[in-house]
Every structure is written in structure tokens, then in C-alpha cells.
Amino acid sequence: MQPFIDLVLNPIHKLGQFGLGRLQALGRAGLFLLASIPWGGPGSAGFRDLIKQIYSIGVRSLSIILVAGFFVGMVLGLQGYTILSDFGSSAALGTMVSLTLLRELGPVVTALLFAGRAGSALTAEIGLMKATEQISAMEMMGIDPLKRIITPRLWAGFIAMPILALLFSLVGIWGGAYVGINMLGVDEGAYWGNMQASVGFYEDVIKGLFKSVVFGLVVTWIAVYKGFDSMPTSEGISKATTETVVVSSLAVLGLDFVLTAIMLGSV
Amino acid sequence: MRTRFVELAVGAFIVMGIIALILMALRVSGLSTADAGDRYTVKAYFENLGGLTERAKVSMSGVTIGRVTKVYLDAEDYVAVVEMEINKSMSTLTTDTSAAILTAGLLGEKYIGLTVGADDEYLEEGGVIEDTQSALVLEELIGQFLFNKAEN
Structure with a gap:
């Protein structure tokens, strides 16, 4: 009788263990975020750190974001033109390209690229700090490693992501304009005019910006948490880096659906 | 450095x-840099909107002079009410201006086309456009056409 009961109970036991472990990790990550937010505001040293982090997270990501944005815009222009010209409405190309970029592709693709380019670097950096016991050394000296290391990085992601997403969309719209107007012969006035008539500043630009602010916070949060929580070995760091990219990409895509549903207000 | x-x-x-x-x-x-203070609101009652939505254009002679801000159904008279904001620069709309719901192209978006009348007085904030023409609903049109064909 006993082996039979074990056979039934073991999977349930494992499932419970797994669920509790996940829940605990989520709770740790939440407490971690709460402890890293500077309620009192950053001092002058914190500000200098913030500038340095915005440089390494934001400015150094510019090249990949701008090139990717331009190509995504050009592809949208090409694809959109072939589809729209079937319906004789290639004048709506500007509307299509700009709405696609502002509402979806800008925030989402930027966040995915950001997770790969900056998130993985953050995790590896913090993981290595932990492995080389720099974090313990800080604690010994009475410096709060959360405030000293994590806070400026979180703020940098929070600030850099919306700027990167905006630039992505902007470059993409100009890429679409380049393909549409110069190569495919869409009327320039129709491209910009239809775009201006149907893109709303609040409805599309600001809502897209809001999305990228949320994504910026989530991706950086996952990256720094995974780094801080990693096993202090070379294997642990590599695992944490992979997890950062996978988890933050999935989180961005899932959150995107939730945010879009809330913004469109149809669910 | x-x-x-x-x-x-x-x-x-x-x-x-x-x-x-x-x-x-x-x-x-x-x-545009023009703020909301440069507009005034007028109302119009329609029998059928046929897909007119908020933020639709209000135009006269093909020039956009305002936007639809609110669309709702009057609970007592069962008619659709459209509130629109018109730019202050077009403050010379006469009280007998007529409004029609038009379609841009065959399948395009709906918008409101205004045609000016001959009255001496002008519409003011909260004014009502009396002379309205409902949207052409394609299904009704086809139905009418088939009905006429059958009678002949």
C-alpha cells in the first residue's frame, strides 16, 4: 500500500515544492526591488553612477537600436506597400507604418534587443561582482550594495528604454518613408498627411511610451535580480545570463498583451 | 576627460x-499648437450615423475645420447626437448650416461635411445644426435597388 501512496503523492509533493520555490523567488525579487528604490533620492555620488549607467546601458545600445529600427521600418514599408496596393490604398502606407511602430514594434522590439544587449551585460556584471566577493566586501564596509549597485542601474534602464523606443520608432518611420516615397513612388504628401490625420499624440505616442517605460523597468529588474541571485560560479553566471534573456523576453511579450488589452479597453 | x-x-x-x-x-x-480654447462646440441630431466615430473629421468644402468629440444616443427621442468642436477661425457658420455624414472614398472613413446656408446669424457655443442628412448605408441602398427592380 505504501509504495502506491508514494506514487500518487510524490508528483503532488514535487509540484507543491516547485510552486512554493517559484513563489518564494518572486517574493524575493519583489523585496529586492522595494529595497533598491531610493526613497530619499540619490546623492551626488549616486547621480554620477546614474550617468555612467545610462551611458553603458543607453548610449552604447544606440547603434543596434537605430540600425534595427531603420531596417524594420524599411521592411514594413515594402511589405505594407505590396499588401495595401492590392486594395488600391497605398496612400495609407504612412498610417500603417507609423501605427505599427508606435503601438507595437517600437516598444516590444526595443525591449527584446535591450534584454539581449544590455540586460545580459547587467546580469553578467553583477554576477561577477558577486563571484569575486565585491558585494560582500561592500557589506563589510557598511555600504548597502543594493543602493550602491542596483539602484543606479534600475534608474538607468527606466530612463534609457523610453528614449531608445522613441528613437527606434522615429528612425523606423523615416525608413518606411524612404522605401515608400523614394523607391516605390508613394506620394509624399499622402504618406505624411494620412499619418498625421490618424496618429494621435496621446492615443499612440504617449501610450507606446508608457509601454516602453514598463518594459524598461521590468527588463532591468529581471536582469539585476538574476545577477544578484546567481550562483557565484562561472556556471552560475552563464545560467543567470541565459535566464535573464529568456525570462525578460517572455515577460515583455506577455506584458505587452496585457498592456495592449488594457489600453484598447476591449477585454 | x-x-x-x-x-x-x-x-x-x-x-x-x-x-x-x-x-x-x-x-x-x-x-497642432492651437489649444482647446480656440474651439467651440456645436451639436447635430442624426437618424443614422452609419459608422461615424469620435475623432472623425468635420470638414467644409474638403477642408478640415474640426473634429467629432462625442457620439451618443438621445434616450428620449431615439436619435443619435453628435457633438463636434469647430475651430474658432470658422466662427462664421450660419444657423441654417446643413450637416451630412459622408464617406471618404467607397470604403473609407466616415466624416461630417458641412454646407453653409444663407442666414444672417451665426452658430454659437452649444448651438444646434438643424438641417442634417444621415449616412448612406450601403445595405439599405442595395435593398432599395433590389426592391425597385422587383417592382418593375
């Missing part, structure tokens, strides 16, 4: 972000 470069780069990055936002506002979303 190194920190100076980093600070300069970050400053340029943030400036780029602000410029991008301004470009988005002016060039892409066509946000």
Missing part, C-alpha cells in the same frame, strides 16, 4: 530623446 565624454554622451542621448518626442508630436501625430 573620460567622465566628461561620458557625461556629454548621456546629455546628447537625452536631448535626442526630447527631440524625438517633439518630432513625434509635430511631424508624426500632427499635434
